[in-house]
Amino acid sequence: MNGVRVALGGIVKRFGAVQVLHGVDLAFEPGRIVGLLGENGAGKSTLMKILAGYESPSAGELRVNGRPVRFDGPRAAEAEGIVLIHQEFNLAEDLTVAQNIFLGHEKRRGGWLDDAAMRAVARRVLDDVGLRQLDPDARVRELIVAERQLVEIAKALSRRARVLIMDEPTATLTPGETGRLFELVARLKDEGVAVVFISHKLDEVERLTDEVVVMRDGRVVAREPTAALTRAQMAKLMVGRELADLYPPRAEVPAGAPVLLSVQGLSVPGWAQDVSFEVRAGEILGFAGLVGAGRTELFEGLLGLRERTVRAIDIAGVPCRPRSPREAANAGLTYLSEDRKGRGLHVRFGLRENLTLMALERHARPWLQPASEAAALEQAVREFGIRCGSLDVSAGSLSGGNQQKLALAKVLHPGPRVVVLDEPTRGVDIGAKREIYALIRRLADEGRAVVVVSSELMELIGLCHRVAVMRAGRLQATLSAVQLNEQELIAHATGTH
Ligand SMILES: Nc1ncnc2c1ncn2[C@@H]1O[C@H](COP(=O)(O)OP(=O)(O)OP(=O)(O)O)[C@@H](O)[C@H]1O
Ligand SMILES: [Mg+2]
Known part of the structure; x- marks a missing residue:
């Protein structure tokens, strides 16, 4: 031809x-x-x-x-x-x-x-x-x-x-x-x-x-x-300009920082088996693994989006059994799904509606407050560097990376104690990536517990205090910052260790 x-x-x-x-x-x-x-x-x-x-x-x-x-x-x-x-x-x-x-x-x-x-x-x-x-x-x-x-x-x-x-x-x-x-x-x-x-x-x-x-x-x-x-x-x-270091300096997790998320014996049939982990205030825990290793499904199970069995879930020290993302948010944990088109954003809604939806669900206010909504949106657009022609467009008309930034702004808007981010920088340009890394680090520095699920190993290595590696639905190993390198992560993820 x-x-x-x-x-x-x-x-x-x-x-x-x-x-x-x-x-x-x-x-x-x-x-x-x-x-x-x-x-x-x-x-x-x-x-x-x-x-x-x-x-x-x-x-x-x-x-x-x-x-x-x-x-x-x-x-x-x-x-x-x-x-x-x-x-x-x-x-x-x-x-x-x-x-x-x-x-x-x-x-x-x-x-x-x-x-x-x-x-x-x-x-x-x-x-x-x-x-x-x-x-x-x-x-x-x-x-x-x-x-x-x-x-x-x-x-x-x-x-x-x-x-x-x-x-x-x-x-x-x-x-x-x-x-x-x-x-x-x-x-x-x-x-x-x-x-x-x-x-x-x-x-x-x-x-x-x-x-x-x-x-x-x-x-x-x-x-x-x-x-x-x-x-x-x-x-x-x-x-159009020189970029400084991609990853912000890593602050130590304070000794004695409380555990904000504890998951014991979580299983999601067909996807994850008997997974246990803890994340402390100020800590960023990464989840690495090959596609199909069950990371996304594990967290969907945690959020009640999939059938699951679990011995115990504690969010901010309180035992709970969330049956939906909303219940999890009420308990203090918010979740950015990897599939922003499916569950992350309402593509036909405006930016403002998307941003405040979580907060509204959370506070269940009987009325909307247009002025504070607009202010929140302006702040989010500034803080996350969302590029949009105007604030009145629908989320679906944003470019791919800007949709991702909006989705991130949305999960962080209610001010949660625990944040689970599934592929937070997918489709995001290098400048914005750097901003998102800085933001994730700031979330931890403010005393939140952060979980980052990512397929970009360098990102996990650059950002996390510890990285949990999953393979075929099981937690294979949890590596601390000093052990973190690409070969090590790949070896655990592929079972060639
Ligand atoms: N259907 C649409 N209606 C209005 N604006 C749109 C529409 N499609 C794209 N845009 C705008 O056009 C501009 C370019 O978007 P485009 O999706 O081409 O960017 P991109 O370079 O692919 O970005 P990314 O790396 O985030 O995918 C953006 O400002 C976007 O909001
Ligand atoms: Mg694009």
């Missing part, structure tokens, strides 16, 4: 009065992998949605092999071989994995759906992305986040992309899965596919890409061979 060269010329995009792309010129060549970098809200996803037919440009043109094209939807772009893997999942929850993979591209034989053929292709692409165990007939609703991400990738592969755009495909993947994805991408590159890789993980950008394009405020500000840039230089191009 021949390679496809795509070019964007003078692309402008406005959402209402807000202009988010200011005349972008950019071309992608067959057999090259381009990393697309930029701060949250820089316009990366919007630009790529235009290239893949999900959004139409307000001005400018697209060319495929020099020929002007106009896409009235993603199907038209796919017909040219342009396929986008979305940052936010785009799967139909009630359909099966195989049905999702073929949605809109169903195979037919003699007018009938050819289920056997579709299942066979689904099997092959699922194997390709490493989902060997996954049943093509499973419903997407039953999958965990990482599996959904891999199904998205499998779906794109089944479309025989000539231009493959991946918008933060590794945000939910562990190092092993990421490695497998990169091997796949390298193979596609050899076959002449043009690849665009959007990521905030600069080490991955360095590893995978041939070239780097940097966007800032809706414009392309740099295009360089990857080998010519250090990670620090990439970061500087993105934020």
Whole structure:
């Protein structure tokens, strides 16, 4: 198959009065992998949605092999071989994995759906992305986040992309899965596919890409061979200034600090078995593990979102058995879910409603207080650096990273004693990451107990006092700061210790 060269010329995009792309010129060549970098809200996803037919440009043109094209939807772009893997999942929850993979591209034989053929292709692409165990007939609703991400990738592969755009495909993947994805991408590159890789993980950008394009405020500000840039230089191009240390200095947990969260013998059927741990005031406890190790499910069990058995849960010294996040919040524990689209945010609601929802549920006030709500929102936008055109937009229109910051502001708004954050910096740019780290550290310094579940080992190492490693639903080891290094964590997580 021949390679496809795509070019964007003078692309402008406005959402209402807000202009988010200011005349972008950019071309992608067959057999090259381009990393697309930029701060949250820089316009990366919007630009790529235009290239893949999900959004139409307000001005400018697209060319495929020099020929002007106009896409009235993603199907038209796919017909040219342009396929986008979305940052936010785009799967139909009630359909099966195989049905999702073929949605809109169903195979037919003699007018009938050819289920056997579709299942066979689904099997092959699922194997390709490493989902060997996954049943093509499973419903997407039953999958965990990482599996959904891999199904998205499998779906794109089944479309025989000539231009493959991946918008933060590794945000939910562990190092092993990421490695497998990169091997796949390298193979596609050899076959002449043009690849665009959007990521905030600069080490991955360095590893995978041939070239780097940097966007800032809706414009392309740099295009360089990857080998010519250090990670620090990439970061500087993105934020327009030098960044100091990513991680704040680690304060010691005061001797005799009280235990604020104690969990004894927590089991979540099928996911976690007999897990016990404690977190003290001022302490940050990390949870590491491979995808599927049961970390998210463990905490969902703790919050009453999944069936569980437990010997004892103490929050701030008081025994309790939360049956919902709200009950947990009443007891003093708030939770940021890893799946911000599902449980974290109400994407159709405004920013203010999202922010105050937790606090409202908690205090169960019979009336709203618009003035204090507005003040709280302004403060949160400032404190968390949420970039939004105006305060009146819906949460769903924020860029991916800014949604994450809003979700974080939301859980912290009620001022809890214990905070559980599942993947708090997923999809967040490097500047904002630094701010979130500082904030997490501040939460601990203020005497809260903090749990951070993360797939980014460096983040756990840089941030935590101790890291608990889970494998196959069991707590394998808890490492203290002096023992923390990448090899050690991986060894425990993979069972090669
Ligand atoms: N449907 C929409 N309505 C209004 N504004 C939008 C819409 N989609 C995107 N925007 C705005 O466009 C700007 C660019 O967003 P975009 O999602 O392209 O950023 P991004 O570079 O992908 O950021 P991130 O790294 O956080 O994913 C943001 O300010 C965002 O709020
Ligand atoms: Mg984006």
